[in-house]
Amino acid sequence: MSHEFYSILGVEPSATPEEIKKAYRKKAMEHHPDRHQGDKGKEADFKKINEAYATLSDEQKKAHYDRFWTSETMWQWGFGGQGFGAEFNMGDIFETFFNGGGGFGGSASGGRRREVGEDLELELDITFEESYRGVKKEIAFTKKVICSDCKGSGAKSKDSVATCPDCGGAGKVRRRVQTLFGVMEQATSCDRCGGTGKVIRDACSGCKGKKYVSQKRTRTIDVPAGIDDEMTIKLRDEGHEGIDGSGDLFVHFRVPNEFENLTRDEHHLVCTIKFDPVEFVLGTKREIDIPILGKREIDVKPGTDPNSQLVFRHEGFPNISTKAGPRGNLIVLIALEIPKKLTRKERELYEAIAKEKKLDTYDSKGFFGKLFE
Template sequence: MPEDFYDVLGVSRDADEDEIKRAFRKKAAKHHPDVSDDPDAEETFKKIQKAKDVLTDDEKRQMYDQLGHERFVEADKQGATDRGGARGNPFGGSAGGGMGGFGDIFDQFFGGGGRGGSRPSKGQDLRTGLSIDLEEAYEGVTKQVTIRRPERCEDCDGSGHPPGAEPRTCPECNGRGQVRQVKQTPFGKMQQTGTCRRCGGEGELYEETCSTCRGQGTVRREATLSVDVPAGIRSGQTLRMEGEGAPGDPRAPNGDLLIEVEVDDHPDFERDGNDLRLDQPISFPQAVFGDTIQVPTLDGGAQFEVPEGTQSGETFRLRGKGMPRLRGHGYGDLYVDVQVVTPESLNEEQRAALEQFAEAGGESVEVEDGFFERIRNSL
């Protein structure tokens, strides 16, 4: 049995709006893709968001309670198909709320009226990319992004016609801005009211068109924006700049700009979530006798003790020296992988000392005949 929206949020069926919103905030804080390491976090968050959107809207919730989960979802899909699944909203409409395609079925189910099909639509979301280096991801940074996007035409204020142009009544809808048609739905044939495609719901047409935008209401321009990249961000995560997307219908908000961040590889550090790994070379004497060494970190460097008898390939953990966790929840760790380096050339004194070391251990070798290669292979 599919998990219904009340189960998703963990609330009772008689929960009020405040209780639902509190439950949503608690779930979102745990499952938001920006804070959760769960590979299914994005899908889980979408379910939580959808449940909250439905249960905090009186009309949607009434419909949901009357139809039940499965029939509601079926009607939702049907509405999205009728409207072409506009902008990815679970109800087939604009991404900022509203009922979209499902609203047509809703209106007819309850006799129409109220929130008809002529609501202005939010503008389309736009996407771009941004590359930063690991140090910038560690500190957080403000970057500039330049995009070419549609913007509302200033000469006609997005109307598509010159100011003062004389209108005429749209012959398609007779000035109503809406047209009615019969469609097949999961509940049988229903009469639906939709926005007139010819006049865009305005009820009027203009013979003259704006010479700047050629009647489109928008022109494409280059825009440079400042975006704040938070510390701890990872490759593939997306930042949202509200209202910086394409313009919507008159009296409707602009879409958003979605910026996908790519963190470049670092020459020294390898990133694993919030942790970092570092290959650190040490000398043979340091490995044998132990030493205090300095290792690089993204905040300036740190010391740690190499114990006596350290073997090549051993890993040491420096707590709190990794990447900051997104939204300020502490730091990951730095894992130092120690590599013992065998010298490529020795002076006579060093050579004699190592020969004595080998003989003291019961080995009879000539250093020239591969002693150091044997040392390397034994580590």
């Protein structure tokens, strides 16, 4: 006879605050008086659930309860026989979750479980250039749709639907549960009919009674310019269909890069161009061919440092996360390429410079001699 509050919520004493909160929400939903109008037993259960949660969701009260397996209020109404304190407002905690409540989509939904379709996910490869320019892509996928033969009832005809024998059409069944307060009755959604109160005698031949059929779909999607590798687009309501609404379709993008010297850095486009050391020293102008964008005139001023950047404003990717503001830039990275092999003439000229600057260097035979000590 310990840890009753935990069994009321149906959690272990080791449950985390998140698990307790989740369990409470579920129990409170099941027992909310809105769903069981005039049922005094239900109302009492609901109070107990709230009371248990009031203690277990409060760090201090929970610590006290864990230690002594009791709370002040529990003595009052649990063992003192005074019933529930009149000051206890069962709406209080509940409203903190549901913003004032207002029921669960009305009592018309009864005990039927909501059936919202599952989300769909697929991967889509686009090229680096397509990610820069944007592209229309056709995607093909298979999704669950509501069977058109039975309109989602799963039954062959109206006559093949019967009242559920387990719940007598109520959609709810009562279960007897042992708690601190004695045996309590709880109403839960009927397993046999899923809370609909109806069972099917003759299944629809179109869907074999499953209510849904698989269907191949194609769709053209507008992939906006600026989509990066590992980004995802959500297409609302394009997922599997459900009686109560469709899931969403998530398209995950992969952007393999086919270019060697072109990369993406956030929303900048970075093109690496290699230059000879002499070009760095003396400066040069060169027309280069930038993949995707075409020709650009590159002006490398005399005395440029390796890995300097030339910036062409607003020629990069659109800023897709904010969908506003300027595009990123095209950045041309001036990279240094050191010649690994020299012609004899080149070697002579380099050595002449070394001599002129009194620099100790290796000679052509790989010998290092200190010439200028």
